[in-house]
Amino acid sequence: MTALLDVRGLVVTFPAPGSGLRRKRVHALSGVDLSLRRGHTHGLVGESGSGKSTLARCVLGLQRPDDGSVVFDGTEIVGLRGSALRDIRRRIQPVFQDPLGSLDPRWTVGRSVRESLDAFGVGSPLDRERRVRELLDLVGLSPDHADRHPVQLSGGQRQRVGIAAALASGPDLIVADEPVSALDVSVQAQILNLMARLQRDLGVAFLFVSHDLSVVEHVSNEVSVMYLGKIVETADRADLFAGPVHPYTRALLDAVPVPEPDARLVHVPLSGDIPSPIDPPSGCRFHPRCPRRVDSCSRELPALTPVEALNSTGHTPHRVACPVVLPARP
Amino acid sequence: MTAKSIPAWVTAMVRAFFWLPRSARAGALILVVLAIVTLLAPLIAPHDPNAIDPTHVLAAPDLGHPFGADALGRDVFSRTVYALRTSLAIVFAAVAVASLAALPLGTVAGYFGGWVDQVISRPLDMLLVLPALLLAITLIAIVGPGSIVAALAIALIYLPILARVQRAASLVVAHAGFVEGGRARGWSSLAVLRRHVVPNALGPLLVQAAILAGFAVQIEASLSFLGLGTQPPTPSLGLMLSEGRDVLTQAPWVEIFPGLAIAVIVLAFNLLGDGLRHRLDPQGMVS
Amino acid sequence: MLQIDDVRVRIPVTGGRWVEAVGGVTLSVGSGEIVGLVGESGCGKSTLGGAVMGLLPSGSQLSGQVLLDGRDLRGLTAEEYRRVRGNDIALVSQDPSASLDPTFAVGAQVAEAIRNHRDIGRREARERAVELLRAVGIPDPGARYSDPPHRFSGGMKQRVVIAAALANDPSVLIADEPTTALDVTIQAQILHLLRDLTVRTGTGVLLITHDLGVVAQVCDRIAVMYAGQVVEQGTVRDVFADPLHPYTRALLDSQPAAHHQSGDLPVILGQVPDLTDPPAGCRFAARCARVHDRCTAAPPVVETRGGGRVACWLHDALPPVAQEAS
Numbered sequence: 001m002t003a004l005l006d007v008r009g010l011v012v013t014f015p016a017p018g019s020g021l022r023r024k025r026v027h028a029l030s031g032v033d034l035s036l037r038r039g040h041t042h043g044l045v046g047e048s049g050s051g052k053s054t055l056a057r058c059v060l061g062l063q064r065p066d067d068g069s070v071v072f073d074g075t076e077i078v079g080l081r082g083s084a085l086r087d088i089r090r091r092i093q094p095v096f097q098d099p100l101g102s103l104d105p106r107w108t109v110g111r112s113v114r115e116s117l118d119a120f121g122v123g124s125p126l127d128r129e130r131r132v133r134e135l136l137d138l139v140g141l142s143p144d145h146a147d148r149h150p151v152q153l154s155g156g157q158r159q160r161v162g163i164a165a166a167l168a169s170g171p172d173l174i175v176a177d178e179p180v181s182a183l184d185v186s187v188q189a190q191i192l193n194l195m196a197r198l199q200r201d202l203g204v205a206f207l208f209v210s211h212d213l214s215v216v217e218h219v220s221n222e223v224s225v226m227y228l229g230k231i232v233e234t235a236d237r238a239d240l241f242a243g244p245v246h247p248y249t250r251a252l253l254d255a256v257p258v259p260e261p262d263a264r265l266v267h268v269p270l271s272g273d274i275p276s277p278i279d280p281p282s283g284c285r286f287h288p289r290c291p292r293r294v295d296s297c298s299r300e301l302p303a304l305t306p307v308e309a310l311n312s313t314g315h316t317p318h319r320v321a322c323p324v325v326l327p328a329r330p
Numbered sequence: 331m332t333a334k335s336i337p338a339w340v341t342a343m344v345r346a347f348f349w350l351p352r353s354a355r356a357g358a359l360i361l362v363v364l365a366i367v368t369l370l371a372p373l374i375a376p377h378d379p380n381a382i383d384p385t386h387v388l389a390a391p392d393l394g395h396p397f398g399a400d401a402l403g404r405d406v407f408s409r410t411v412y413a414l415r416t417s418l419a420i421v422f423a424a425v426a427v428a429s430l431a432a433l434p435l436g437t438v439a440g441y442f443g444g445w446v447d448q449v450i451s452r453p454l455d456m457l458l459v460l461p462a463l464l465l466a467i468t469l470i471a472i473v474g475p476g477s478i479v480a481a482l483a484i485a486l487i488y489l490p491i492l493a494r495v496q497r498a499a500s501l502v503v504a505h506a507g508f509v510e511g512g513r514a515r516g517w518s519s520l521a522v523l524r525r526h527v528v529p530n531a532l533g534p535l536l537v538q539a540a541i542l543a544g545f546a547v548q549i550e551a552s553l554s555f556l557g558l559g560t561q562p563p564t565p566s567l568g569l570m571l572s573e574g575r576d577v578l579t580q581a582p583w584v585e586i587f588p589g590l591a592i593a594v595i596v597l598a599f600n601l602l603g604d605g606l607r608h609r610l611d612p613q614g615m616v617s
Numbered sequence: 618m619l620q621i622d623d624v625r626v627r628i629p630v631t632g633g634r635w636v637e638a639v640g641g642v643t644l645s646v647g648s649g650e651i652v653g654l655v656g657e658s659g660c661g662k663s664t665l666g667g668a669v670m671g672l673l674p675s676g677s678q679l680s681g682q683v684l685l686d687g688r689d690l691r692g693l694t695a696e697e698y699r700r701v702r703g704n705d706i707a708l709v710s711q712d713p714s715a716s717l718d719p720t721f722a723v724g725a726q727v728a729e730a731i732r733n734h735r736d737i738g739r740r741e742a743r744e745r746a747v748e749l750l751r752a753v754g755i756p757d758p759g760a761r762y763s764d765p766p767h768r769f770s771g772g773m774k775q776r777v778v779i780a781a782a783l784a785n786d787p788s789v790l791i792a793d794e795p796t797t798a799l800d801v802t803i804q805a806q807i808l809h810l811l812r813d814l815t816v817r818t819g820t821g822v823l824l825i826t827h828d829l830g831v832v833a834q835v836c837d838r839i840a841v842m843y844a845g846q847v848v849e850q851g852t853v854r855d856v857f858a859d860p861l862h863p864y865t866r867a868l869l870d871s872q873p874a875a876h877h878q879s880g881d882l883p884v885i886l887g888q889v890p891d892l893t894d895p896p897a898g899c900r901f902a903a904r905c906a907r908v909h910d911r912c913t914a915a916p917p918v919v920e921t922r923g924g925g926r927v928a929c930w931l932h933d934a935l936p937p938v939a940q941e942a943s
Contacts, residue, residue: 257830
C-alpha cells in the first residue's frame with residue numbers, strides 16, 4: 001500500500017529572534033523523513049526545539065521548507081499555490097493545541113465550523129447549515145451550540161468544535177498539534193476517545209504531534225521520536241514502547257511520569273540541557289547528553305537505518321539513527 | 331410606534347452607547363450634541379457669522395448676542411457655532427483619512443512582517459521623528475494654506491502613529507491559532523486579513539483615533555491661530571482665538587467662548603477615548 | 618511541621634456572591650516528606666497553597682487552622698507573615714521567569730533572599746548563595762553568579778528559584794506545578810533535585826500538581842482534591858495500588874498511560890459543580906458511577922489501613938477519623 005503522506009529530506013530554518021545584520025538562523029528541521037499510511041495515526045513526540053510543530057506546519061502548507069519534499073497522495077505540495085493548494089488543503093486539516101486561541105472569539109461556533117465549507121463553496125448556504133449541525137452532533141455537541149461563542153464553552157467543548165471544524169471539508173488527514181495538552185485529564189480522555197472513534201468511522205488519518213509519550217502511545221499506530229530537528233527513531237507503536245533502541249528514546253521513556261505505584265524516580269534519566277536549535281551540536285545532535293557516545297558521534301550525523309531484527313510486526317521497519325547501539329552488520 | 335419600526339442602526343447605536351463605561355458616555359453625549367449643533371448651524375445661529383455690525387463693536391453679552399460681539403461687531407455665538415462646524419469637519423476628515431490609510435498599512439505590516447514590514451514601517455518612522463508642527467508647516471509652505479490642507483497636514487502627522495498601533499495589534503492577532511486556521515481551512519491571506527485579523531485588531535486603532543481627535547482640535551486651532559489653516563473670514567476656533575487675543579482686556583468674551591469650545595471638545599474626545607481603551611484595548615497597546 | 622486543619626477559603630466574586638474554593642481540608646506535611654496535592658483545574662489546590670502562604674485574593678475569608686511548627690499562621694499581621702514567608706515557608710511556582718527579576722543577577726537574587734531574613738554581610742551572603750547555586754546543580758556557580766536570568770534555560774532558572782526558596786532552610790516548601798512548564802527530561806532532573814535536597818535538609822514539601830505521574834515519581838503521600846475538598850489521602854503506594862474513592866479511581870483510569878494500548882479510555886461524565894453553591898452531600902455524587910441514596914448527605918471521613926483517609930459512603934464500615942486535638 002502506498003503512503004498517504006510521504007515526507008523526504010525536509011529542511012526548515014528561519015531567522016533567529018532579535019536583529020542585526022548577520023542574524024543567526026534557527027535550525028528547526030535538518031533533514032526529516034516520515035511516512036503515514038491511509039487511516040493510520042502517526043505519533044510525533046519530542047521536547048522543545050525538536051521541530052515537531054514545524055513539521056506539522058509544513059504538512060499543512062503553512063510553512064515553506066528550505067529543502068525537501070512533502071508528497072500527499074501522490075501530489076507534491078511544497079511550492080503549491082492558488083487553487084492547487086486550496087484543493088490539497090481541503091484534504092489536510094489542522095486541529096490546534098489551544099482550543100480558545102484557535103477559534104475566533106468574535107465568531108459563533110457555527111461560523112467557525114462552517115469556515116472551510118464557506119471557503120470551498122460546498123453546497124448551498126442551507127446545506128452548509130445542515131452540515132454544521134451534523135458535524136456538531138458527530139463530535140458530541142448539540143445543535144444549540146452553533147449559536148454560542150467560544151467563551152461560553154468549556155475547554156473540552158471548544159476542542160470538540162475545533163475537531164468539527166477540521167472534519168467539515170471531509171479531510172483524509174488531520175494534523176493535530178498537541179490537541180489535548182491544554183485539557184484536564186478527564187476531559188483529555190474524552191477527546192482522545194472521540195478522535196479514535198472518528199478514525200474508526202471515517203477512516204481519517206492523523207499526524208498526532210505531542211510532547212506526551214503516554215498520549216502518543218495510546219493513539220498511535222506508528223511513532224517517531226524527534227530531537228533537535230532530526231528523527232532519531234521510528235517504529236510501530238508496540239515495537240517502540242516495548243523495545244526502544246535509541247539512547248534518547250530510552251531516556252525519554254524513563255523520564256515520563258507514569259501514575260503507577262512503582263514508578264519512583266530513582267535516577268536522573270538524562271542530565272544536561274537541551275541545546276539551542278540556533279546553534280545545534282555537530283554530528284549526532286544528541287551526543288553532548290548521550291550516555292553511550294563514542295568519539296565519532298561528534299563528527300558523523302547518523303542516518304535513520306532500518307533494523308530487521310527489531311521488527312516484530314512487519315508493518316513499519318523499525319529505524320534508528322544511532323550506529324553505536326545498532327547490532328553489527330553481518 | 332412599535333419596537334419593530336425602530337431602525338436597526340438606532341438600536342445598535344443605543345446598545346453601543348450603553349456598552350461604554352459611564353465617563354465615556356458623557357464624552358459621547360457631548361460629541362453627539364456638538365455634531366447636532368454643527369449640522370443645524372444655520373438654524374441655531376441667530377446671526378450671519380460674517381455680518382459686520384458697527385453698532386455692536388465689542389458689545390458685551392446680552393440677550394441678542396449671548397456670547398457678545400467681536401471687534402467688527404460680529405456675533406461671537408454665531409461665529410463659535412460655525413467655527414465648531416469648520417474645526418470638527420477638519421478634525422473628522424483628518425482622523426478619518428489617517429485611519430483609513432493606517433488600517434491597511436499597519437495590518438499588512440504586522441501580519442506579513444519581514445521585508446514587507448520594513449518597506450512600510452521605515453518611511454512612517456521617518457515621519458514620526460519630525461516635530462508635528464514642523465511637518466504641518468512644511469506641507470503648508472509647499473501647497474499653501476487652507477482648511478483642506480490643514481486637514482491633510484494633521485492626517486500626515488497622525489498616519490505614522492495610527493499605523494504603528496494597527497501594526498502592533500495586527501502582529502498580536504497574526505499569531506492566534508484561528509488566523510493560521512483560516513488559511514488552513516482554505517482562505518487566501520487577504521481573505522484571512524479581512525475575516526479574522528482586521529475585526530480582531532481594530533480596537534486599539536479606534537481608541538487611538540478617538541484620543542488623537544481631541545489633540546487634532548488643538549493642532550487645527552494652532553495652525554489657524556498662526557494663519558496657516560482656515561483663512562478669514564471663514565470662522566474657525568483657532569482664528570477666533572487669534573482675533574480675540576488683541577482685544578483680550580477690553581472684551582474677554584471674544585476669546586473665552588471659542589477657547590471653552592476647544593476645551594470641551596478635547597475633554598469629550600479624551601473621555602470617549604479612555605472609555606474605548608477600557609473596553610477595546612485591555613493589553614494597553616495605545617500609549 | 619505543617620498542619621492544615623479544616624481549612625475553608627471563600628473568595629468574593631461579582632454580584633456579592635462567594636466561591637467556596639476550599640471546603641474544609643485537613644492535611645499535614647511532615648519533615649523531609651513530599652506530599653502530592655493533585656486535582657484538576659479549579660479544584661482549589663492552588664488556593665490552598667495560597668492560604669498557607671498567606672497570599673489569598675483580597676477580601677477572601679479563611680477559617681480553620683494553618684499550623685506551622687505548632688504556630689497558627691492565621692492570626693499573623695502582614696509584617697509577621699512577611700517574616701515567615703521565605704524563611705519558614707517558601708514558594709516555588711510554575712513559571713520561573715516570573716519568579717526572577719529580569720534585571721538582576723541570579724546570584725544577587727539568591728543572596729537577597731538570605732539577607733531579607735538574616736543579618737549577615739554581603740560577602741557572607743554571596744558565599745552562601747554560590748554554595749546554594751552549586752547545590753542545585755548550576756555548573757560553575759561562581760562565574761554564573763552575575764548572569765541575568767535570560768542567560769539561563771527554563772530548567773536552570775527553576776533551579777535558581779529552588780536555590781532561593783531553600784536559602785533559609787524553610788520548614789515547608791510549597792511547590793505549585795514546579796515542573797509543568799518544563800520538558801519531560803528536564804522535569805525529571807528538577808523533581809530529582811527537589812527530592813534530593815528536601816530529604817537532606819528535612820524540608821517538607823507540598824507539591825501541587827495536576828500530574829498523577831509526577832506524584833508517583835517523587836511523593837511519599839498523596840492527597841486528591843475534588844471541588845475544594847480532599848476526597849482521599851494516603852501513601853502513594855496504597856492509593857495508586859488500590860484507590861478507594863471513586864473519583865481517584867476514575868482519575869487514574871482516565872490516564873492513557875495506565876492502559877498501554879488503544880481502545881476507549883474510561884471517562885468521567887458531567888461537569889464540576891458550581892462552587893458558588895456547592896451541593897450539600899458528596900460533591901462528586903452527580904458524576905459518580907457508584908452513587909446511591911446516602912450520597913446526598915456529606916460522606917464520613919474514615920481511616921484506611923496504612924493511615925490514609927477517604928471521604929466516601931462506600932467505606933463507612935471503616936473506623937471514622939478521630940478528631941485531632943488542636
